[in-house]
Amino acid sequence: MKKYLAITKALSDPNRVRILCALRDGELCVCQLIELLGLAPSTVSQHLSVLNQAELVESRKEGRWVYYRLPRRRGMDVAVRMTKETFRALADSDAISADDKQLKVIRAADLEELCRKT
Numbered sequence: 001m002k003k004y005l006a007i008t009k010a011l012s013d014p015n016r017v018r019i020l021c022a023l024r025d026g027e028l029c030v031c032q033l034i035e036l037l038g039l040a041p042s043t044v045s046q047h048l049s050v051l052n053q054a055e056l057v058e059s060r061k062e063g064r065w066v067y068y069r070l071p072r073r074r075g076m077d078v079a080v081r082m083t084k085e086t087f088r089a090l091a092d093s094d095a096i097s098a099d100d101k102q103l104k105v106i107r108a109a110d111l112e113e114l115c116r117k118t
Contacts, residue, residue: 003054007055008082010051010053018036018037026069030048033048033068041118056071070083
């Protein structure tokens with residue numbers, strides 16, 4: 001039950017759901033997530049920490065950048081089901097569609113330049 005509650009807590013915040021949806025097409029650097037959400041780096045880090053504790057995301061460090069992605073190893077069936085249902089439920093969301101459009105621009109931007117802004 002503890003894991004289930006961690007997942008429901010993680011999914012209870014709109015910004016954390018936006019992060020999950022942003023990661024469905026591949027990993028993103030923290031700087032890219034900060035740009036997408038328009039939030040302070042510390043706030044984005046806190047959201048990522050909650051998602052990580054719920055095992056909904058995983059990270060890797062490359063040089064000075066930290067990248068987040070959906071877990072490659074899907075050990076928790078409930079997390080997989082809830083994530084898939086979240087994506088399905090928000091497939092027609094205007095907010096998620098707007099994020100997807102903004103992500104195309106963000107992914108095309110120079111990562112060093114983007115990270116200098118944060």
